[in-house]
Amino acid sequence: MTVSKTAEKSGDATKGRKDAGDAQGQGHAEVLQLGELSEQLGYVLKRAQLKVFENFLRCMATLQLTPAQFSVLLLVEKNPGRNQTEIASTLGILRPNFVALLDNLESRDLCARIRSTNDRRSHILVLTDKGKAVLTRAKKLVATKHESRLNTLLGQANREALLEMLSKIANEF
Amino acid sequence: MTVSKTAEKSGDATKGRKDAGDAQGQGHAEVLQLGELSEQLGYVLKRAQLKVFENFLRCMATLQLTPAQFSVLLLVEKNPGRNQTEIASTLGILRPNFVALLDNLESRDLCARIRSTNDRRSHILVLTDKGKAVLTRAKKLVATKHESRLNTLLGQANREALLEMLSKIANEF
DNA sequence: TATTGTTATACTCTATAACTATA
DNA sequence: TATAGTTATAGAGTATAACAATA
Numbered sequence: 236m237t238v239s240k241t242a243e244k245s246g247d248a249t250k251g252r253k254d255a256g257d258a259q260g261q262g263h264a265e266v267l268q269l270g271e272l273s274e275q276l277g278y279v280l281k282r283a284q285l286k287v288f289e290n291f292l293r294c295m296a297t298l299q300l301t302p303a304q305f306s307v308l309l310l311v312e313k314n315p316g317r318n319q320t321e322i323a324s325t326l327g328i329l330r331p332n333f334v335a336l337l338d339n340l341e342s343r344d345l346c347a348r349i350r351s352t353n354d355r356r357s358h359i360l361v362l363t364d365k366g367k368a369v370l371t372r373a374k375k376l377v378a379t380k381h382e383s384r385l386n387t388l389l390g391q392a393n394r395e396a397l398l399e400m401l402s403k404i405a406n407e408f
Numbered sequence: 409m410t411v412s413k414t415a416e417k418s419g420d421a422t423k424g425r426k427d428a429g430d431a432q433g434q435g436h437a438e439v440l441q442l443g444e445l446s447e448q449l450g451y452v453l454k455r456a457q458l459k460v461f462e463n464f465l466r467c468m469a470t471l472q473l474t475p476a477q478f479s480v481l482l483l484v485e486k487n488p489g490r491n492q493t494e495i496a497s498t499l500g501i502l503r504p505n506f507v508a509l510l511d512n513l514e515s516r517d518l519c520a521r522i523r524s525t526n527d528r529r530s531h532i533l534v535l536t537d538k539g540k541a542v543l544t545r546a547k548k549l550v551a552t553k554h555e556s557r558l559n560t561l562l563g564q565a566n567r568e569a570l571l572e573m574l575s576k577i578a579n580e581f
Numbered sequence: 582t583a584t585t586g587t588t589a590t591a592c593t594c595t596a597t598a599a600c601t602a603t604a
Numbered sequence: 605t606a607t608a609g610t611t612a613t614a615g616a617g618t619a620t621a622a623c624a625a626t627a
Contacts, residue, residue, distance in 0.1 A: 266498075267483065267486075267487045267490060267494060267495070267498045268486045268487055269483070269486070269498075270482060270483070270485075270486035270487075271482055271486070271547070272479055272482050272483060272486075273575065274571065275479070275482075275550070275555075276460060276555065276558055276567070276570070276571060276574075277457070277460045277461055277464050277475050277554075278475070278479055279571055279574040279575050279578055280453070280456060280457045280460055280574055281457055281461070281475070282500070282574075282578035283453060283574040283575075283577040283578040283581075284450070284453045284454055284457045285500075286577055286578055286581045287449060287450045287453055287577065287581065288450055288454070290581060291450050302450050302451070302454070303617095306445055306448070306451055309443060309444055309445050309448075310440065310442070310443070310445060312443075313440075313441045313442070313443035313444070313445075314440045314441055314443075317440060318585075318586090319585075319586065320584085320585065320586080321440060322440070325439075325440045325442075327455070327458075328618090329618070329619065329620090330585080330586070330587085331586085331587070331588080331589090331618095331619085331620085331621095332617075332618065332619085333586090334586070334587060334588085348586095354584090354585080354626075354627070355585095355625080355626060355627085356584065356585040356586070356625065356626045356627070357584095357585060357586085357626095358585080358586070374444070377448070381450075382448075382449065384581070385449055385577070385581070388576060388577065388580060388581060389573055389576065389577075393569075393573060394449070396566075396569065396573075397449070397570065397573045397574075398447065398449060398452060400562055400566060400569075400570045401449075401452045401453055401455075401456040401570075402446065402452050402456075403561060403562065404456040404459055404460065404558070404561065404562075405452055405455035405456040405459055407561060408456075408459045408460065408463060408557070408558070408561060476594095491608075491609090492608075492609065493607085493608060493609080501595095502595070502596065502597090503608075503609070503610085504595095504596080504597080504598095504609090504610070504611075504612090505594075505595065505596080506609090507609070507610060507611085521609095524608095527603080527604070527607090527608080528602080528603060528604085528608095529601095529602065529603045529604070529607065529608040529609070530603095530607095530608060530609085531608075531609070
């Protein structure tokens with residue numbers, strides 16, 4: 236991809252480079268021109284996404300939940316009684332990759348696999364009481380620290396418009 | 409308390425699961441409820457970004473350019489005479505990871521490293537004639553096949569508003 | 582035979598340390 | 605000593621094949 240996760244402090248690409256008074260004539264110093272790049276939706280989308288995930292992780296540091304883990308907890312809470320294949324595929328996670336993610340959540344006693352009586356191949360997923368409690372705290376953290384900051388930055392109306400357009404892209408593009 | 413490992417008698421866990429016309433008792437279910445997930449900006453942002461990159465790759469299949477490679481070509485064209493560190497850090501690519509990316513572009517004769525005369529440690533980056541030609545074709549493909557589709561989907565005004573909000577997030581969040 | 586969860590594996594992207602050659 | 609490019613390497617994230625248990 237174009238952008239790295241926590242690369243360096245944003246905006247220090249030209250750190251330490253001075254243009255004024257460069258007697259040697261080497262070293263243009265200004266920030267590079269992004270040019271058409273700043274009009275490329277994919278580029279800006281990716282950089283925005285990294286920023287948002289980064290902030291999410293900071294907000295969730297106390298609960299140690301990644302965006303993927305949070306999405307699993309939310310989906311299991313909303314759809315109790317579903318099996319691994321259903322939860323994973325809804326989130327776009329491949330079944331093999333879902334195993335380790337679930338192992339992690341289960342080892343922390345946040346969710347549990349229950350062998351289905353109807354189809355003994357299936358593992359029904361449910362949140363444990365601890366999982367429910369953690370999810371409740373997580374939602375509060377996300378709302379008060381994460382999403383609220385986006386509201387402040389964009390404004391409530393804009394944030395909703397943004398969400399709508401992104402949903403349209405995600406679903407119809 | 410924690411959830412028991414033994415399956416429950418599908419009481420409320422499977423509530424509302426059965427398809428209306430399901431003759432067998434095996435019930436494929438309806439689509440899962442995303443619930444609050446569809447309001448999580450990070451989640452929707454990520455899915456939108458994946459869709460956009462996916463489409464980008466399809467549009468660029470003939471030229472075999474990834475988003476990252478395209479961004480490098482664009483930036484080198486706009487900022488000739490810059491070295492690897494400057495180009496890479498502007499794009500948020502770490503220097504070690506930039507080496508293989510450049511090796512690829514150079515092996516395809518799209519860009520070239522030129523040892524700087526001022527500082528023989530530096531490699532100045534330039535596009536080759538082939539690189540310029542390919543980039544011109546790439547820009548046309550992106551404009552006519554990729555970005556234009558986004559315009560159709562969102563509308564010109566909305567697309568600009570989207571870009572502006574994403575830029576704001578990328579730069580100020 | 583088909584499906585669920587799983588293992589093994591591979592490939593990409595990202596991240597850090599350390600080397601070399603210059604400065 | 606510090607910096608530019610590089611190598612090696614490790615860790616996530618994502619992808620496919622195949623196996624055991626079950627249907």
